[in-house]
Amino acid sequence: MSDLKVGLAGLGTVGAAVIRMLERRAGDLAARTGRNLKVVAVAARDRTRDRGIDLSGMRWYEDPVALARDPDIDVFVELMGGADDPAKAAVLAALDLGRPVVTANKALLAKWGVMLAERAEATGAGLHFEAAVAGGIPIVKTLRESLAGNVVERVSGILNGTCNYILTRMADEKLAFDTCLAEAQRLGYAEADPTFDIDGFDTAHKLAILTSLAFGTRVDADAIYVEGIRQLTLEDIEAADDLGYKVKLLGVALRTETGIEQRVHPTMVPKHWPIAQVSGVTNAVALDADAVDLTLVGPGAGGDATASAVVGDLADVARGVKGFVFGLPVATLMKAERAPMQRHEGGYYIRLSVVNKPGTAATIARRMADEGISLESIVQRRPGGLQGEAPQGTARVILITYATTEEAVRRAIAAIEADGVVSSLPQVIRIEKD
Amino acid sequence: MSDLKVGLAGLGTVGAAVIRMLERRAGDLAARTGRNLKVVAVAARDRTRDRGIDLSGMRWYEDPVALARDPDIDVFVELMGGADDPAKAAVLAALDLGRPVVTANKALLAKWGVMLAERAEATGAGLHFEAAVAGGIPIVKTLRESLAGNVVERVSGILNGTCNYILTRMADEKLAFDTCLAEAQRLGYAEADPTFDIDGFDTAHKLAILTSLAFGTRVDADAIYVEGIRQLTLEDIEAADDLGYKVKLLGVALRTETGIEQRVHPTMVPKHWPIAQVSGVTNAVALDADAVDLTLVGPGAGGDATASAVVGDLADVARGVKGFVFGLPVATLMKAERAPMQRHEGGYYIRLSVVNKPGTAATIARRMADEGISLESIVQRRPGGLQGEAPQGTARVILITYATTEEAVRRAIAAIEADGVVSSLPQVIRIEKD
Missing domain, CATH: 3.30.70.260 (ACT domain)
Structure with missing residues (x-):
């Protein structure tokens, strides 16, 4: 049985969880894929930090681009984050060598998705990113593979756990927005500067990727109308409840006569919808297509959940699964006509x-x-x-x-x-x- | 671009829907897979029946085994149903020639899954069956591919739309079981002889397949404890409601210290669980694994939903995706130790x-x-x-x-x-x- 030699850049929570999962499940993964999935080289900033994992026997790089070019790896895993260099440079370095890449980096794909897909197609390298959208929910595979026979009409998702946590606590405990945000920060669900989450930008990044997969359009995060949850009051949430709705921060992409409407905003959702029931940091995506309507609910973040998606992608790489990055050849992806919010x-x-x-x-x-x-x-x-x-x-x-x-x-x-x-x-x- | 020549046996609702979907989505599927998916030959009992599809230009077989052996097909699609011949003989004929098979036949897989997987492995043919469990919900792919890094602890599903329709109407409209069954029969959701659905056997077939995928065990429908919904009264459903539960017919497979417990029975489920909210003929599967908990909700039956799963599998075949039938080599599947219900x-x-x-x-x-x-x-x-x-x-x-x-x-x-x-x-x- 041959090895699948993994080079992994980024040893934060997710990186460490991936290494542990690959070790814990080594035998099963080998049986499933016919290859031994082995991390042979890693890149991170600080070599001395204790991550609770054994890095001995793995080559160490400070420069992720050098790791991506290591001639003795078969697949490059990018878990550094950030829309630009060094993540971008490292992913490009691997793709240009025809080397498959697995990444959890939504910002990178939302900004550079089309360019990366072009480079991947040019060299025949696979680019896998199940972990980039909705963490442990297999939404990328579902859209890219399972729904190949469908015309998707609408994608709507709870894609940010921080926001859903805040909205759930406001509704369940009748608390003010500020109180719930502070609580989310205390529990580590929200950053000290929560802008990226609560103003909707994180949701928009993920929505941009889903839109491309669902509608065969070129990723275009700039075409998204974005509104966050800062202005929501408990009064609104209670009034919505009286009227039979829950308030959720949704990312919605919709096929309309004038193009694809992409929007992120607080949304009143009928209580009987499966996604209305999704509480806390849990994520959910609802797909309305011509042949099926599906809702997928699961963890949107966290080390183990994200590692689950990364390892699923690595198993696909090991089995030699290939496919177009956004399901279709880049040349056939349509420019996302921006349906104006008005x-x-x-x-x-x-x-x-x-x-x-x-x-x-x-x-x-x-x-x-x-x-x-x-x-x-x-x-x-x-x-x-x-x-x-x-x-x-x-x-x-x-x-x-x-x-x-x-x-x-x-x-x-x-x-x-x-x-x-x-x-x-x-x-x-x-x-x-x- | 090369053709993927499809031979399709069984021209009922699903078969006709698959042919229509392949025609409707021909251009997109070709772009996604790099091949033209074309139905070139079909088998059914009655050539003269009007199915609303154009069969001219397709070779006609009365014998599905002969179709499966047609030297000029690349993949055999079995949509006849039935646990034994002719479906079994036709699937075996294709597998023995190393030809990939796509089937929606849960009864066949529940009874002969291990044997079919052995034959598929022996010749290297793929055996795809997303449509066999929970219709349009991509649960097979999720377990077989996406969750490769997980240890699954429990699978629980609403796998029979007929039963869920009856239970939903009983609860929502305070009707007796018999009334709801008669209504389901009138609407075509239940057969004249409803035994197979309401006594839990259909759920058990699907659970047997899910158990194998989730726990790496040999499919064994006989190891399942089965109890249907006939004995449920409105009084029980209302009492459950008062206590904070919904009553659902669940198929549950659970890892225990004494083995895998497999059971189908009416179950009281906490109202806040996503599957508790699933109403009508909709299906749902909840997966509890060590790294992720997922719930997938969608249509469990119907021509278009089932066709969606079949076409998704055909797209995988066209892209050359391979994998073990139940995720692992047959030789490594464990005998399902039957955890006794006591x-x-x-x-x-x-x-x-x-x-x-x-x-x-x-x-x-x-x-x-x-x-x-x-x-x-x-x-x-x-x-x-x-x-x-x-x-x-x-x-x-x-x-x-x-x-x-x-x-x-x-x-x-x-x-x-x-x-x-x-x-x-x-x-x-x-x-x-x-």
């Missing part, structure tokens, strides 16, 4: 703080009607009835619209603001339906 | 119809204590309080036990029956927990 169609939740005087609701309803927006419900509440209390002399008006366009909603809100009946910034949450 | 450990729901006289609850509680069974709750209700009314002069006692053994429960119930306090057959439902 044309987004759907239902809306709109919460307004209004001056508490007669006729306010009528004014609001008329502005909606002027834009052709039909209302499913309009509820005016006096202060004190809800957890998020309105200031003295004001009231809340909560509207649920039937399907309309983003443009109409924005115009109607602008008109209402111009009417002078609104006392603070309106809250708008999009509703996702079947 | 040793099953878990919580139990026990509903007793008892003689309505003082001391009955005490008698029951004592018998439980005698067997070392701790009770989480014991509730005695007089007739009329619940939908399923107890006969005059009797009452209901509903017990929930903490984890105990099947043996202890059976002995305790036998002792209670011997005490003469029970007026009809006890109902026992096992509880599944984290």
